Amino acid sequence: QKEVEQNSGPLSVPEGAIASLNCTYSDRGSQSFFWYRQYSGKSPELIMFIYSNGDKEDGRFTAQLNKASQYVSLLIRDSQPSDSATYLCAVKVIGGSYIPTFGRGTSLIVHP
Amino acid sequence: SQTIHQWPATLVQPVGSPLSLECTVEGTSNPNLYWYRQAAGRGLQLLFYSVGIGQISSEVPQNLSASRPQDRQFILSSKKLLLSDSGFYLCAWSLSLYEQYFGPGTRLTVT
Numbered sequence: 185q186k187e188v189e190q191n192s193g194p195l196s197v198p199e200g201a202i203a204s205l206n207c208t209y210s211d212r213g214s215q216s217f218f219w220y221r222q223y224s225g226k227s228p229e230l231i232m233f234i235y236s237n238g239d240k241e242d243g244r245f246t247a248q249l250n251k252a253s254q255y256v257s258l259l260i261r262d263s264q265p266s267d268s269a270t271y272l273c274a275v276k277v278i279g280g281s282y283i284p285t286f287g288r289g290t291s292l293i294v295h296p
Numbered sequence: 297s298q299t300i301h302q303w304p305a306t307l308v309q310p311v312g313s314p315l316s317l318e319c320t321v322e323g324t325s326n327p328n329l330y331w332y333r334q335a336a337g338r339g340l341q342l343l344f345y346s347v348g349i350g351q352i353s354s355e356v357p358q359n360l361s362a363s364r365p366q367d368r369q370f371i372l373s374s375k376k377l378l379l380s381d382s383g384f385y386l387c388a389w390s391l392s393l394y395e396q397y398f399g400p401g402t403r404l405t406v407t
Binding site (some may be wrong): 216218220225226227228229230233272274282283284286287288289 | 328330338339340342345384386390394395396397398399400401403
C-alpha cells in the first residue's frame with residue numbers, strides 16, 4: 185500500500201516568513217514528486233515538480249527531495265496572504281499505471 | 297500549450313437522476329486521463345483512469361462509470377445518482393511519469 189503522509193495543519197506563519205511544508209512517502213520506487221496548491225473551492229494547481237535528489241527553486245518556491253529518507257518538502261519564502269491554501273503532495277512510482285498517490289494536504293495560513 | 301476543459305462547472309441534480317460529466321484535453325496526444333472526486337474537507341479519491349481509447353480502469357466500485365470515446369475525451373456517467381455522489385469532480389491528464397494537470401472541476405450537489 186503506497187502512502188503519502190502530510191501534516192493536515194493548519195500551519196500558520198506571519199507574512200514575510202518562510203513556510204515549510206513536509207511530505208513523507210512509503211514506496212522506495214517513487215520516482216516523481218509534485219506539489220499542488222488548492223484554494224478553497226478551486227481545483228489543484230501544479231506549482232512544483234522534482235525528479236532528482238536535492239533542491240529545485242522556482243521563484244519563491246523551493247522543493248527539496250531526499251530519497252534516502254523518503255521525504256519531499258516545499259519551502260515558500262516571503263510568504264504572502266495569497267499563499268494561504270491547502271498544499272497537496274503527490275508521488276508517482278516507476279512503471280505500472282503511473283497513477284499518482286496524493287497526500288491529504290496541509291492547510292497553510294499566512295497572516296498579515 | 298495544453299488545456300483541459302470540464303463542463304458543466306456546477307450541477308444540482310435530484311437523487312435517482314442520471315449524470316454525464318465531460319472532460320476534454322487540447323494540445324497533447326494519447327494522454328493518461330483521470331477522474332477524481334473530492335468530498336467536502338476530504339482528500340482526492342481516484343475514481344477512474346484511462347491510458348487509451350476504450351481502456352478504463354476503475355478504482356472504486358460504485359454506481360459511476362467512465363468512458364473514453366476519443367483520445368482526448370473522458371466522460372463520467374451515472375444512471376441513478378445517490379446523495380453520497382455529491383462532491384467536487386476533477387478531471388486530470390498526464391503523460392506517464394510526468395506531471396498531472398487538473399481541470400477546473402464540476403461541483404455536483406445531489407438533492
